Amino acid sequence: MNAIPVPSVTFKDVQAAAARIKGLAVETPLVESPALNERVGGRVLLKLETQQRVGAFKFRGAYNRLVQLEGAQKQAGVVAFSSGNHAQGVALAAKLLGLPALIVMPSDAPALKVANTRGYGAEVRLYDRLTESREAIAAEIAQQRGATVVPAYNDPHIVAGQGTVGLELLAQARAAGADLDQIVSPVGGGGLLSGISLVSKELSPRTALWGAEPSLYNDLAQSLEKGERVSVKPTVRTLCDALESPSTGDITFPILKRNLAGAVGLTDPEVAETLRYAFATLKLVMEPGGSVALAALLTSKVAAKGKTTGVVVSGGNVDPELFARILKGEV
Amino acid sequence: MNAIPVPSVTFKDVQAAAARIKGLAVETPLVESPALNERVGGRVLLKLETQQRVGAFKFRGAYNRLVQLEGAQKQAGVVAFSSGNHAQGVALAAKLLGLPALIVMPSDAPALKVANTRGYGAEVRLYDRLTESREAIAAEIAQQRGATVVPAYNDPHIVAGQGTVGLELLAQARAAGADLDQIVSPVGGGGLLSGISLVSKELSPRTALWGAEPSLYNDLAQSLEKGERVSVKPTVRTLCDALESPSTGDITFPILKRNLAGAVGLTDPEVAETLRYAFATLKLVMEPGGSVALAALLTSKVAAKGKTTGVVVSGGNVDPELFARILKGEV
Numbered sequence: 001m002n003a004i005p006v007p008s009v010t011f012k013d014v015q016a017a018a019a020r021i022k023g024l025a026v027e028t029p030l031v032e033s034p035a036l037n038e039r040v041g042g043r044v045l046l047k048l049e050t051q052q053r054v055g056a057f058k059f060r061g062a063y064n065r066l067v068q069l070e071g072a073q074k075q076a077g078v079v080a081f082s083s084g085n086h087a088q089g090v091a092l093a094a095k096l097l098g099l100p101a102l103i104v105m106p107s108d109a110p111a112l113k114v115a116n117t118r119g120y121g122a123e124v125r126l127y128d129r130l131t132e133s134r135e136a137i138a139a140e141i142a143q144q145r146g147a148t149v150v151p152a153y154n155d156p157h158i159v160a161g162q163g164t165v166g167l168e169l170l171a172q173a174r175a176a177g178a179d180l181d182q183i184v185s186p187v188g189g190g191g192l193l194s195g196i197s198l199v200s201k202e203l204s205p206r207t208a209l210w211g212a213e214p215s216l217y218n219d220l221a222q223s224l225e226k227g228e229r230v231s232v233k234p235t236v237r238t239l240c241d242a243l244e245s246p247s248t249g250d251i252t253f254p255i256l257k258r259n260l261a262g263a264v265g266l267t268d269p270e271v272a273e274t275l276r277y278a279f280a281t282l283k284l285v286m287e288p289g290g291s292v293a294l295a296a297l298l299t300s301k302v303a304a305k306g307k308t309t310g311v312v313v314s315g316g317n318v319d320p321e322l323f324a325r326i327l328k329g330e331v
Numbered sequence: 332m333n334a335i336p337v338p339s340v341t342f343k344d345v346q347a348a349a350a351r352i353k354g355l356a357v358e359t360p361l362v363e364s365p366a367l368n369e370r371v372g373g374r375v376l377l378k379l380e381t382q383q384r385v386g387a388f389k390f391r392g393a394y395n396r397l398v399q400l401e402g403a404q405k406q407a408g409v410v411a412f413s414s415g416n417h418a419q420g421v422a423l424a425a426k427l428l429g430l431p432a433l434i435v436m437p438s439d440a441p442a443l444k445v446a447n448t449r450g451y452g453a454e455v456r457l458y459d460r461l462t463e464s465r466e467a468i469a470a471e472i473a474q475q476r477g478a479t480v481v482p483a484y485n486d487p488h489i490v491a492g493q494g495t496v497g498l499e500l501l502a503q504a505r506a507a508g509a510d511l512d513q514i515v516s517p518v519g520g521g522g523l524l525s526g527i528s529l530v531s532k533e534l535s536p537r538t539a540l541w542g543a544e545p546s547l548y549n550d551l552a553q554s555l556e557k558g559e560r561v562s563v564k565p566t567v568r569t570l571c572d573a574l575e576s577p578s579t580g581d582i583t584f585p586i587l588k589r590n591l592a593g594a595v596g597l598t599d600p601e602v603a604e605t606l607r608y609a610f611a612t613l614k615l616v617m618e619p620g621g622s623v624a625l626a627a628l629l630t631s632k633v634a635a636k637g638k639t640t641g642v643v644v645s646g647g648n649v650d651p652e653l654f655a656r657i658l659k660g661e662v
Binding site: 026029031032033034035048050051053055112276279280281282283284285286316320321323324325327328 | 656
């Protein structure tokens with residue numbers, strides 16, 4: 001029996017995605033803070049996907065995937081499973097394209113993400129992350145409805161869409177006179193970082209690429225060390241709800257393995273401290289999972305001294321109650 | 332006896348200030364949110380002075396003032412009085428220029444602002460805002476030391492420096508393909524808005540200019556109505572510590588009177604709701620006083636439907652404890 005071939009994704013796919021999302025996705029700002037530069041002793045450029053539609057980069061890939069559905073696929077609509085940001089991205093893309101969408105979300109997902117997903121007009125089906133399989137639920141619903149399952153990361157169109165972050169980042173860095181020594185990005189399933197790496201290796205091959213992940217979900221670091229995909233049991237919780245995918249995918253991992261310098265893990269206290277720093281000094285709202293690349297710099301887990309670093313802030317959808325507790329130092 | 336002539340400020344002064352602060356002040360981003368556009372039914376461009384050094388626009392004017400001191404003036408240093416943002420601006424400008432700085436701050440100023448002012452190396456003298464006169468304290472210290480008093484707004488170099496916000500805003504709006512129908516800015520003493528108005532009337536005369544102020548400190552609205560400067564007794568407190576100046580100045584008011592379409596007042600509950608909106612939807616940290624122009628749009632006190640509006644977000648220095656209470660709806 002032959003193995004099913006894994007679809008490949010290329011730089012050209014990212015360029016095609018950029019043309020599809022143009023004028024629909026926000027070209028998010030790249031900002032620089034003298035205070036942050038001074039703190040790390042280098043030059044840091046922050047790519048603010050918090051300013052993207054739905055407050056996270058996920059809209060890019062979701063729209064690039066959904067806009068390519070055809071005929072009967074469009075009428076049957078889409079099903080996705082997500083802790084929140086992919087959910088919102090798919091829900092909004094479906095709304096803009098006039099498709100029905102059902103999103104399978106964990107019952108302990110941030111309330112803001114669930115509310116926003118419903119706000120974009122999607123149907124939400126909650127599940128228990130410890131006893132139920134979201135993949136099975138989504139597959140069953142998709143079969144019943146003839147709907148298309150939209151994966152959160154392991155899909156070539158999703159990867160290509162997220163890669164547009166890299167296209168913008170490199171162009172904006174160049175416009176700011178910055179030649180990037182390295183790019184650091186949050187990584188969960190690897191859709192965003194694999195997409196960025198396709199762009200970076202094409203346009204700026206000398207730029208080193210780093211993944212930042214929760215230390216309790218350091219499957220990428222383990223996988224890079226072992227040379228093959230390793231899974232983490234998704235039983236523990238971290239602050240980084242957006243990054244609790246047990247492993248990368250068979251599409252994303254080979255790209256990451258080929259292109260990354262490495263991956264570093266961040267603890268909850270380090271992430272909370274980063275959110276407080278972003279609030280007090282940068283005046284930016286970040287969600288825990290969206291801040292781990294910045295956390296990697298602030299903790300020196302990725303050395304930034306004397307370097308020019310692009311940092312992806314991937315999302316800002318954090319519940320106000322949690323953020324208030326973090327501000328008060330209770331988390 | 333002849334009256335002392337009031338110094339004038341011109342568009343050329345703002346251009347000269349822009350040359351002086353170039354590379355030292357941040358060219359802050361102008362951002363646009365599809366969600367906000369949808370909410371107000373128009374196009375809104377947010378000028379984020381929260382991303383400026385010291386977290387507020389004040390660094391621009393302070394640096395433009397201090398860099399023009401000469402010889403003995405430089406050695407004797409500077410004295411300023413401020414609730415916080417001007418304090419930080421002067422403190423950082425003095426640090427960069429190697430001048431001693433003493434700042435007179437109210438004892439109930441936000442702790443973050445006091446700490447940051449000290450952090451930039453300035454000496455801080457606290458005073459009781461209800462029983463002491465900050466002007467008298469500053470004047471006395473200045474005389475003792477031979478130091479130069481740096482006013483927070485009623486100074487031509489300060490006005491010119493703050494006006495650089497307008498230069499950037501108009502250029503960035505043009506680059507984004509936006510022809511501004513109106514600009515709304517927070518106003519306290521009027522340094523920022525008078526400076527912006529000098530630029531806007533020169534480069535985009537059709538753009539209407541609006542001031543937004545706390546409704547309990549609506550001295551500008553009263554002054555515009557009466558045609559002369561009116562003062563508000565600074566005895567009440569609002570959330571907007573940055574905008575509690577009792578009146579505009581004899582330099583700033585004539586410019587505002589000539590150039591403004593009007594001024595609107597915002598209540599504390601409206602400001603708190605705006606901060607929560609900025610957090611949840613825009614992923615931006617704003618301080619109360621920095622958010623009043625956005626609040627004017629969200630409350631429709633300045634109509635934005637069908638229009639293209641530039642909104643100045645003037646600062647983001649808010650104590651985490653207060654912000655946490657606002658997020659929890661306790662304020």
